[in-house]
Amino acid sequence: MRLVDDRHPQFVSLLKELYPHTGRAYILGVTGTPGAGKSTLVDQLVRAYRGRDARVGVIAVDPTSPFTGGAILGDRIRMQRHFLDEGVFIRSLATRGQLGGLSRSAGDLVHVFDAAGFDVIIVETVGVGQDELEVARLAHTTMVVMAPGLGDDIQAIKAGILEVADVFAVNKADREGADATVRDLEQMISQGAQMARAAKSPHGHGAARVDTPRGASGDRWVPPVHKTIASRGEGIDELIGACEGHRSFIEEPSRHEARRQLRVGAELRAIFENTLVEVARERLRSALVEGTSAIARGHDDPYTVSERLLTSLVVPEESP
Ligand SMILES: Nc1nc2c(ncn2[C@@H]2O[C@H](COP(=O)(O)OP(=O)(O)OP(=O)(O)O)[C@@H](O)[C@H]2O)c(=O)[nH]1
Numbered sequence: 001m002r003l004v005d006d007r008h009p010q011f012v013s014l015l016k017e018l019y020p021h022t023g024r025a026y027i028l029g030v031t032g033t034p035g036a037g038k039s040t041l042v043d044q045l046v047r048a049y050r051g052r053d054a055r056v057g058v059i060a061v062d063p064t065s066p067f068t069g070g071a072i073l074g075d076r077i078r079m080q081r082h083f084l085d086e087g088v089f090i091r092s093l094a095t096r097g098q099l100g101g102l103s104r105s106a107g108d109l110v111h112v113f114d115a116a117g118f119d120v121i122i123v124e125t126v127g128v129g130q131d132e133l134e135v136a137r138l139a140h141t142t143m144v145v146m147a148p149g150l151g152d153d154i155q156a157i158k159a160g161i162l163e164v165a166d167v168f169a170v171n172k173a174d175r176e177g178a179d180a181t182v183r184d185l186e187q188m189i190s191q192g193a194q195m196a197r198a199a200k201s202p203h204g205h206g207a208a209r210v211d212t213p214r215g216a217s218g219d220r221w222v223p224p225v226h227k228t229i230a231s232r233g234e235g236i237d238e239l240i241g242a243c244e245g246h247r248s249f250i251e252e253p254s255r256h257e258a259r260r261q262l263r264v265g266a267e268l269r270a271i272f273e274n275t276l277v278e279v280a281r282e283r284l285r286s287a288l289v290e291g292t293s294a295i296a297r298g299h300d301d302p303y304t305v306s307e308r309l310l311t312s313l314v315v316p317e318e319s320p
Pocket residue numbers: 033034035036037038039040041068071074126171172173174175228229230231232
């Protein structure tokens with residue numbers, strides 16, 4: 001894992017060797033608003049899965065933002081009761097700001113865990129910006145953790161979140177406002193489900209149902225909402241039940257192949273785009289410098305230079 005983290009010269013050949021041994025693990029992405037209790041909840045999920053004899057790997061994606069700079073230490077302390085347990089391995093990862101950073105590095109680490117025989121791999125990431133969407137492409141199940149009293153936040157994040165969430169946890173249910181948050185979420189989910197149905201069926205508009213079923217609903221999965229109190233370990237079994245329900249749903253033979261295609265395709269794109277940019281930057285290093293000064297001196301424009309760079313990449317000058 002350290003070699004992969006450090007992008008050691010041999011890390012790609014290591015990953016190639018590991019890849020045939022992957023594909024067994026269940027990958028659970030955990031995202032959501034900062035401070036909602038994700039790490040505390042992950043700690044409880046680890047405990048619950050250990051109770052079921054599963055080996056659990058955790059990847060904690062640490063934002064490098066100065067506001068949450070203490071997150072690594074905090075996560076370690078919170079999870080330290082698992083330190084002596086050989087069935088648990090916790091790895092922190094700091095990749096913010098890199099191109100394809102999360103899906104690339106976390107995806108690589110997931111493969112290492114998977115090949116090492118871990119049954120469940122939990123990837124925790126803060127639900128801000130692009131990471132929550134990237135983690136969804138990586139995971140079999142994406143859990144979105146919210147806390148009460150964030151009503152406005154729900155509105156703000158719902159666009160991206162609703163599409164990626166498979167299971168919602170309203171944590172800190174010991175706090176005031178938990179039921180209101182659950183209601184807001186349920187309403188949003190119902191509206192989303194109705195819109196999806198309406199889009200599919202020409203007669204869909206008439207039947208406005210608020211009691212949209214949760215979980216598997218025909219061909220669709222409607223995300224269930226569960227209240228938890230992670231700090232006291234309450235609601236964890238129900239939450240895992242919802243995750244396992246989603247896992248069975250996507251593992252049904254009729255969906256399995258399509259889901260796998262999506263995930264594998266997203267991973268290939270991320271790896272390829274990353275490699276492409278690395279190769280291009282390396283090969284075009286001096287041409288980039290020359291192009292920059294030509295534009296700065298007013299002798300050229302960035303569009304023309306960009307086209308020329310692309311041409312020289314596709315047809316290298318040294319080739320016959
Ligand atoms: N009252 C209450 N507090 C909780 C609960 N779960 C977690 N906390 C507390 O909330 C704070 C934040 O918890 P974390 O688990 O670090 O939250 P997080 O979402 O991982 O935070 P970041 O990773 O920094 O975004 C900690 O002080 C926890 O002890 C809960 O169910 N109820």
